[in-house]
Amino acid sequence: MLDTLKKVVTVEGISASDVPSFVVNSKQPLILKGFINQWPIVKKGHESEDALKDYLLKYANNLALTVGHGSPDINGRIFYNDEFTALNCKAYKMSLTELFKHIAQSKGNEKPPLYYMGTTSVDNYFSSLRNENDIHIEGKSPTMNFWMGNQSTIPAHYDVPHNIACNVYGKRRFTLFPPDQLENLYIGPLDFTPAGQSISLVDITKPDFKKYPKFQDALQHAQVAELEAGDALFLPSMWWHHVEGLSHLNLLATFWWSATDYATDESGNALLYAVMALRHLPEEKKRMWLNLFNHYIFDAQPLDHIPEHAKGMLNPQSETTLRNFKDYLIKRLRY
Known part of the structure; x- marks a missing residue:
């Protein structure tokens, strides 16, 4: 089904060292092809998975990471249990070495357990890594976060900041919906969420149109972005995005900045x-x-x-x- 949706427009020749204003001011999402190919961390990933891991471990601050873990039966989809009384995965503290070990052990499994490190500040957990792997937007100071794990699915949600999502390693698929599709996405609870933002209750990969009939209208407005290592996605503020990590190891770096002139958007x-x-x-x-x-x-x-x-x-x-x-x-x- 996702193969038939409209593709996000691709722009080539944009460098992470100088993001042009037409990208920052775009009202539509854009794929920035090869945007971070010159980052050392991306080059390490092209060299080998072990080289990537060694590079991350070199910069890790040895602080315990927060990692979501779910059983194989959830198929990597972070969601609620059947009764909507809890999430279908639990958060654990572990080192980066332990996370890599768990992901390696699940490699090749048809239905691996989920291991997913969500919003993780690069400045706090990977000191000075940003010195070599950064973007420049005139007049903006984006916050940089890592997202890493094995095969995962994050249901459609929105973020208030603008975002350039940089695919460092693995493959990711974003399915995007404009803000005006809110009514057609069947959004869940506001104050009981997987990670702070409300999510769509529709399983986009196999939607139940009897239960969620208006989602068919949402699909008429959807766009899909498939990212290889080195690519990035400009995601305008408040666009709904359903995110899939498709490889056995995926690493994403996001750069968020507020639409206001100061950092906090309330x-x-x-x-x-x-x-x-x-x-x-x-x-x-x-x-x-x-x-x-x-x-x-x-x-x-x-x-x-x-x-x-x-x-x-x-x-x-x-x-x-x-x-x-x-x-x-x-x-x-x-x-």
Whole structure:
């Protein structure tokens, strides 16, 4: 089924050392072919799997990694149990050496157990590795994370930051949906999630159209990106992405940056609080709040009748003003 979907546009000749503005400002995902081919870590992977492992171990800080482990029967898909009372895999602490050992032991199994290292800060866990393996975006300071494991499937979810996902080793497939397909993706719980973000309940590889009929509409808007080692994917903010690690060992590096001028984007937290505070109000009261949200946010006006120095949080924000407001909000939430 995925073979029949629209392919993400491929761009060639883009270097990780100088990401052009047309990529950063794109409203559509883009495959950046050979984007990180010059990284030493990618060259080690082309040399051999053992060379890649040695390179990672050289930079590892010997801190215990958080690794998700699931039994072979989940087919590598991180999800919920049948009763939606827990996840179908558990998190364990282990060293990088132990993770490599487990992945090696499962190599060749038709249905291997899952071993998956999710969001892992490169700066914290692999000191100075970024000095040799980085990207440059004018005016931006992206955070760099590693994602590594064997065959895995991460259900469709969105991230608030923009992202350039660099496929360091193995093969990955991204199935992407634009933000307006939210209603057709059958999103699960907001506050009970595998890794912080809500996920689609549809198994994209074998969808149940009787249970999830509107997903057929989502597929009409889907795009697929298949990445080889050295390729990257530009993923605009809030695009839904279903991610499959297809090789027995896969390593991905993501570079996230906020659409705002400062690092922290609080819009996801704003949604969660709004759901809790407003979702169950009477319809008449919801309409009143909708008018306020439109006035101050979605159809925001300059509000010139308020002196500039007195506008407070209505003024353009900075990281400092946001931090001050969060302190103010925390005080209010105590009561």
